[in-house]
Amino acid sequence: MFFHWLIALLIITTFIFGSIMVDIPGITPNKLRYYSWHKWIGISIFGLTCLRLLWRLTHTPPEFPLTLPVWQKKAASGLHVFLYLLIFGIPLSGYLFSLASGIPIVYLGIFPMPIIINPNPELKPLLKELHYVLNMALLISFGLHVLAALKHQFVDRDGIISRIVP
Numbered sequence: 001m002f003f004h005w006l007i008a009l010l011i012i013t014t015f016i017f018g019s020i021m022v023d024i025p026g027i028t029p030n031k032l033r034y035y036s037w038h039k040w041i042g043i044s045i046f047g048l049t050c051l052r053l054l055w056r057l058t059h060t061p062p063e064f065p066l067t068l069p070v071w072q073k074k075a076a077s078g079l080h081v082f083l084y085l086l087i088f089g090i091p092l093s094g095y096l097f098s099l100a101s102g103i104p105i106v107y108l109g110i111f112p113m114p115i116i117i118n119p120n121p122e123l124k125p126l127l128k129e130l131h132y133v134l135n136m137a138l139l140i141s142f143g144l145h146v147l148a149a150l151k152h153q154f155v156d157r158d159g160i161i162s163r164i165v166p
Contacts (some may be wrong), residue, residue, distance in 0.1 A: 003052035004164055007045055007087065011142075015135065030108070039098065039105050041164040053084065062163040079145060083084040086138045093134055097127035 014037075019036035064073050095113070098105055102119035106112050119121070152160040 001164055001166055003055060007048050007052060007162060010041050010045050010048070011087070011138070014038050014045065015139070016134070017041070036109070039094065040092040040108055042094050043105070043107050045087065049084070049087045065158045065160055067158060068160070076148070079141060079148075083138070083141055083145065085143060086134055090131065090134045090138060093127055093131040097124065097131050100124040100127050 017034050017038040021031055021038060024031040024034070064076070095105065096117060099115060099117045100120045100123045104112060104115055148163055149164075152158055
């Protein structure tokens with residue numbers, strides 16, 4: 001539960017920073033600050049998601065209610081796998097985009113991240129588009145996830161939300 005809510009909060013935060021920073025014209029101290037925070041939070045999300053995945057692989061999640069149809073169990077599991085792929089893929093695409101742009105990342109302004117690709121003007125727009133598309137896919141998937149949780153809570157009243165709420 002801790003990882004779920006912390007990562008969700010960080011994703012929402014970095015999405016907000018990302019949306020704001022790209023609309024700031026020119027290069028300003030605020031824009032640069034937002035870019036740094038956006039990148040640092042993205043790296044934190046990646047690390048926390050690695051820890052969450054390790055937790056998930058070593059701890060069995062609560063069972064679905066017996067009344068839940070098989071197709072809904074499969075849909076929920078599929079959406080969770082897709083969310084994990086996006087939550088790993090988005091920080092990676094942003095990291096590679098930054099490196100392709102010739103901008104190394106120094107996590108928290110202290111720890112230089114490894115430079116795994118050189119600046120690449122041809123790759124830069126592709127990675128930028130990939131980062132954007134993955135974020136839009138996450139936004140849609142997040143919306144479906146929340147709508148499904150609300151449906152189970154207020155329409156089905158099957159207690160499934162108790163799996164993630166303390």
